[in-house]
Amino acid sequence: xxxxxxxxxxxxxxxxxxxxxxxxxxxxxxxxxxxxxxxxxxxxxxxxxxxxxxxxxxxxxxxxxxxxxxxxxxxxxxxxxxxxxxxxxxxxxxxxxxxxxxxxxxxxxxxxxxxxxxxxxxxxxxxxxxxxxxxxxxxxxxxxxxxxxxxxxxxxxxxxxxxxxxxxxxxxxxxxxxxxxxxxxxxxxxxxxxxxxxxxxxxxxxxxxxxxxxxxxxxxxxxxxxxxxxxxxxxxxxxxxxxxxxxxxxxxx
Amino acid sequence: xxxxxxxxxxxxxxxxxxxxxxxxxxxxxxxxxxxxxxxxxxxxxxxxxxxxxxxxxxxxxxxxxxxxxxxxxxxxxxxxxxxxxxxxxxxxxxxxxxxxxxxxxxxxxxxxxxxxxxxxxxxxxxxxxxxxxxxxxxxxxxxxxxxxxxxxxxxxxxxxxxxxxxxxxxxxxxxxxxxxxxxxxxxxxxxxxxxxxxxxxxxxxxxxxxxxxxxxxxxxxxxxxxxxxxxxxxxxxxxxxxxxxxxxxxxxxxx
Numbered sequence: 001x002x003x004x005x006x007x008x009x010x011x012x013x014x015x016x017x018x019x020x021x022x023x024x025x026x027x028x029x030x031x032x033x034x035x036x037x038x039x040x041x042x043x044x045x046x047x048x049x050x051x052x053x054x055x056x057x058x059x060x061x062x063x064x065x066x067x068x069x070x071x072x073x074x075x076x077x078x079x080x081x082x083x084x085x086x087x088x089x090x091x092x093x094x095x096x097x098x099x100x101x102x103x104x105x106x107x108x109x110x111x112x113x114x115x116x117x118x119x120x121x122x123x124x125x126x127x128x129x130x131x132x133x134x135x136x137x138x139x140x141x142x143x144x145x146x147x148x149x150x151x152x153x154x155x156x157x158x159x160x161x162x163x164x165x166x167x168x169x170x171x172x173x174x175x176x177x178x179x180x181x182x183x184x185x186x187x188x189x190x191x192x193x194x195x196x197x198x199x200x201x202x203x204x205x206x207x208x209x210x211x212x213x214x215x216x217x218x219x220x221x222x223x224x225x226x227x228x229x230x231x232x233x234x235x236x237x238x239x240x241x242x243x244x245x246x247x248x249x250x251x252x253x
Numbered sequence: 254x255x256x257x258x259x260x261x262x263x264x265x266x267x268x269x270x271x272x273x274x275x276x277x278x279x280x281x282x283x284x285x286x287x288x289x290x291x292x293x294x295x296x297x298x299x300x301x302x303x304x305x306x307x308x309x310x311x312x313x314x315x316x317x318x319x320x321x322x323x324x325x326x327x328x329x330x331x332x333x334x335x336x337x338x339x340x341x342x343x344x345x346x347x348x349x350x351x352x353x354x355x356x357x358x359x360x361x362x363x364x365x366x367x368x369x370x371x372x373x374x375x376x377x378x379x380x381x382x383x384x385x386x387x388x389x390x391x392x393x394x395x396x397x398x399x400x401x402x403x404x405x406x407x408x409x410x411x412x413x414x415x416x417x418x419x420x421x422x423x424x425x426x427x428x429x430x431x432x433x434x435x436x437x438x439x440x441x442x443x444x445x446x447x448x449x450x451x452x453x454x455x456x457x458x459x460x461x462x463x464x465x466x467x468x469x470x471x472x473x474x475x476x477x478x479x480x481x482x483x484x485x486x487x488x489x490x491x492x493x494x495x496x497x498x499x500x501x502x503x504x505x506x507x508x
Contacts, residue, residue: 052350077352088343092275104267105353107260131278147347 005030005155005186006051010060013046020046022210023060028203030154033177033187035201037194042207044190045085048159051188052082065155081148085159087140088147091133095124095143098132099150106151118146122176138169145176156180158189162196167240168247174199261354268361269368272335276369282331286373290324291380297443298384305444309474313386317378318469319442322462323434324373325406329413330430332366336417337426340507359414359504366410367403374402394472397482401469404489409433411496418503442466461488 006028013021020043028034038044049055051062053073062069065079090098096115103111119125122142132140141161148156158177162170177200181187191197197204198218205215214221237245276282294316297305302312309315339345339358348358378386390398412429420426437443439453440462446454457463464484471478 054346054349074352077350080350082347082350084343084346086343088347090271090344091342092278093271097274101267101271102347102351105264105348105351107263 003030004028005032006034006062006064006188008047008051008060008062011047011050011057011062012059013043013050013055013057019210021057024207024210024212026205026212026215028186028188030186031181031184032202033181033189033200035197035204036188036190036207037192037197037204038190038207039192043210044207045159047207048082048157048188048190052080052157053077054082079153080155080157081151081153082157083144083148083159083161085163087144089132089140089143092131094129094131095119095135095139096128098143098147102147102150108151114150118149122146136169137165138172141165141169141173142176145173149180154184155186155188158187160190160192162191162193167243170196171244261357264353264357265360265364268358269364272361272365273368275335276365283369283372283376286324286328286331286369287376289327290320290377293323294320294377294381295384307445311385311387313381313384314388314474315470316443317381317386318466318473319437319440319462320381321374321377321402321469322405322442322465323437324377325370325402326409326430326433326436328370328373329366329406329409329433330427331369332362332410333413333417333420333426333429334423335365336362336414337420337423340418356501356504362417363407363410363414366413367406370406371403388473389475390473391475394475398469398472401465401482401485401489404486404493405465408489408493408496411493411500414500415496415503418500418507436460436462437466440466461485461492464488 004027006026008024008026011021011024012019024043024047026034026036036044036047046055050057051064051069053069053076056070064076067075067079069076090101093101096119099115099118100111103114108114115128116125119128122145124139124143124146127135127139132143135143145158145161148158161177162173165173174196177187177189181202189200201218203215203217204221205212207213214224294313297316298313302316305312307315336359339362345358349355388395412433416429417426439457440446440460441457442462446457446463449457464481465488468478468481468485470476471481
């Protein structure tokens, strides 16, 4: 039994003449959270699209759960789920109907039960029968992630899961991702927020100009920098701390 | 691979159920599709029709086939709109990262187009009955009419699929339908082609709408259908095949 959920070797992709990936290598251990960090346009989404069989690579190999993405796409699709950059939910259906639809497409039995469990787990039971178009951004994202968990795929891809969310919804997503990993799911996420990678990931890789320029645990990456100097700095609360503190007080009242 | 193929019909059924829900939850798609042809029909029957010599004593009977084709032409614009929105919102990517038959989401939209256009056609026929439309056609003739209309819908739907898949904006996705809606005006749908000047008449008599309209009209009024039905079928099947092959090519490139 191999220990890698995802293995990528020498992955290459160009759009027309513009090279986007120029030999990406990475490995993700089973049950871990892996963050792919990079600025806008670095090719993070391209990596995700190739690993989720939506796009074919020009060179190199990638295998998911032991299945090659190019030659065994159906087996790969059975092992994964994708939460894309934009909440891919059906606006006109209700939250419950969205979940049941995915459960049916994954050919599960007792789709209603599956939907109920996920609605409950993501705190969406109260709004389950409302149209998704009336949901807030955070609720939509939660539903989106819940839809990815239908059928309990062992590997989950999250493409910039917190982009465009308010701080509270962001914390909710972080909590969910941590829970997933605790239950043994492998999580591959992309982000452009450094603190997100720092908070969540067991391993972090930095994608820059088509290559992985750094890869390791947070501690490994910190070693790449000059040794820490001790300085005394007054710690000011960040605006995020203040925002969350005020909101928290309001809700307790 | 086999297991995925086995589920093609059930996957397609789930997709059909999804977009039919969309239609029933926003009835405006049926209303906007039927209201213009109905208004057109009333305008021609009660305002302009009296002055048009068709050789048939009941002008609604003359007019109805062309009105139905107009309704279908505007109805398929919604197919490309729905397809475009699915591509845009990323829900197609979600479907394609699930182990389902690759073309099931597309076929779901095509079937939806067939069902929703059939509903529009029924609504328009009901209104036509109120304005005096009568037909002496038997069951077989009606079945033949339904078959021609279904083929016509499929042909235009596959054109709509190409537009929906390759459009870069919502407006672009529906724009292809305008010339199609206009086509019945330069045909035998509203007036006989005999009064048109040479080149216009030549165009009108050799474009698909005229053959289809003439075939349906003959079937509904229990007249000899003649060659029209074969020309009509050839047009529908021909357009459908060409559009289907190109649509599938675009689809494979896009997903």
